[in-house]
Amino acid sequence: MRWSFSIGKFAGTVVRVHVTFFLLLIWIWFMHYQIGGAAAAWEGVAFILAIFACVVLHEFGHALAARRYGIRTPDITLLPIGGLARLERMPEEPGQEFFIAVAGPLVNVVIAAIIFIALGGTAGIEQMLQVENPRADFLVRLAGVNVFLVLFNMIPAFPMDGGRVLRALLATRLTWARATQIAANIGQGLAFLFGFLGLLYNPLLIFIAIFVYLAAAAEAQNAQIRDISNSVLTGDVMITEYAALDRSASIGEAIDRLLATTQSEFPIVASNGHLEGLLTRNDMIAALKDPGPDTPVVQVMRTDVPKVHRRQSLTEGFRLMQENSAPAVAVVDSGDRLVGLLTHETIGEMMMVRSAMPEGFRFGRMRRKRAEPWSRGV
Template sequence: MTWSFNIGKIGGTVVKVHVTFVLLLVWIWFMHYRIGGTTAAWEGVAFVVAVFACVVLHEFGHVFAARRYGIRTPDITLLPIGGLARLERMPEEPGKEFVIAIAGPLVNVVIAALIFLALGGVTGIDQMAAIENPRADFLVRLAGVNVFLVLFNLIPAFPMDGGRVLRALLATRLSWSRATQIAASIGQGLAFLFGFLGLLYNPILIFIAIFVYLAAASEAQSAQIRDISASVLVSDVMVTEFARLDRSASIADAIDKLLATTQNEFPVVDPAGQIEGLLMRNDMIRALKESGPDASVVSAMRTDIPVIHKRNSLAEAFRAMQQKTVPAVAVLDSSERLVGLITHENIGEMMMVRAAMPEGFRFGRFRARGPWSRRI
């Protein structure tokens, strides 16, 4: 996620903080300063930091549960509305998704229980509900926050854990795609409710509503792509008309092709036509600024681009793009020569074509010539 910076690495997972979280701390400092001066301001900041420490523990609940099934979590990003753990892939089985999704809220249950015991078990619900009162006991408020995190995250709406729990339960009886569509529809309905309540009571609910709605729509689209791509071959939808760069080319040569085409990614190939890397537009411009036009494209290209055979299913290519967070997958023939590319854009085009296609037609009858020539 852009505008985020690393604050550490725990067990192979990078913890990032979004810049808006720092702005939140500044806002909290000034709000508490107006109420009780410098001491109250720093206590307010300490409380927010403690809350987000609980959020980090919540996210690591997901991380360790996912790790149990061999799923890595490259990073966790802290936002003002909570944390976001990025799994390299979603589990295939509903039972595994249920365990991963419920693990986060269970961490908050444990934290709240431990605080409750530390306070002697005498804290009432009314006291814990006073989260926004800076004069209330620090630990009591922290226990209340963890209870709130459990209840909020179990709302059956993406991207909250409750949405994934609901999908996992529905998927035990329905197809994965259908379960996702139902859970996403419920999430979008709740987003409208949040937005309406935000207009009446708290404007922050409007921002949460927008976030929930977009996340639910994205989840539904990903599930739809995953469902369709299992029966589609890479060769049916890959981009086949695109400009290549020779490994001996310079950044100046790449700039010429950038201006002459509408491509943003350029595969770098050797004389035998085998791919060596992918040069991105941003990397090209950065190399131009730092090293000049005579720099080699090899020095600026990405080499972590996954490759796939043209007869494999599109689902494998889509999974590789998600796991490695790359803009494209290189498609090879039996001689390991580059014959095509799979990009996010032409996957989106495939979805549009499918929506317009008469029932009974197959993708194999068409050839997606790619986002750059716009021919099908």
């Protein structure tokens, strides 16, 4: 995620903190300082850090549960509104998603139980509800926050854990796409409710509402792509008209092609048609500053470009794109020669075309002729 930086790697997962998290700490420090001075301000910051330590443990609950099914969690990002664990792929079965979804809240249940036992069972519900009272007991408030995290995350709507639990249960009787759409619709409905309550009570709810609405929409779209991908070949969706670069081309020449086309990713292709690397627009701009426009593209290109055969389903290409966070996937033939590119834009266009075209119409009827690669001297 942009505007975030790593604070360490634990159990193979990178923990990142978004810069806006520090704005939250500054705001908490200032608010508590007005109430009780510097001591109260620093205690308020410590309390927020303790809360987010619980959030990290919550997200690692998801990560460890996902690992049981062979799903890695590349990173966890801390935001002012909570944590976000990014799984390399979605679980394949409803039972797997159910277990992964409930693993996070169960961690908060355990934390709250440990605190409650440590306090000798003296913490009451009224005390735990005083989360915003800086004069209340630190551990009692922390126990209350963990109870709140369980209740909030189990709201049956995307993108909360409760939404995933709901989808897992619905998916036992409905298709995955339909179950996702129902959970997403509920999530977006609750987003409007959060936004309305935010206008009346707490502005933070407005930001939560925006996040919930966008995340629910994205989840529904991913489910639709996943549902359609099983019946579509990668070769029927790939870009076949593109400008390619020769390995002898320079960054300056690549910039010329960037300005002359609408492409954002340029493959570097050898004379035998094999892909050697990929040059993105951001790579070009960065290299233009340093080391300069005369630099050969082979010194800047990305070589870890995922590949998929043109006859494989779109599901495989989409999976490779997600797992590798790749800007594009190279589509090759049986001789490992580049025949097309799969990008986020082409998948989005496929979704729009699919929703508009007549029943029974196939993508294969819209195939385009492949353009010749561009190289120096053309």
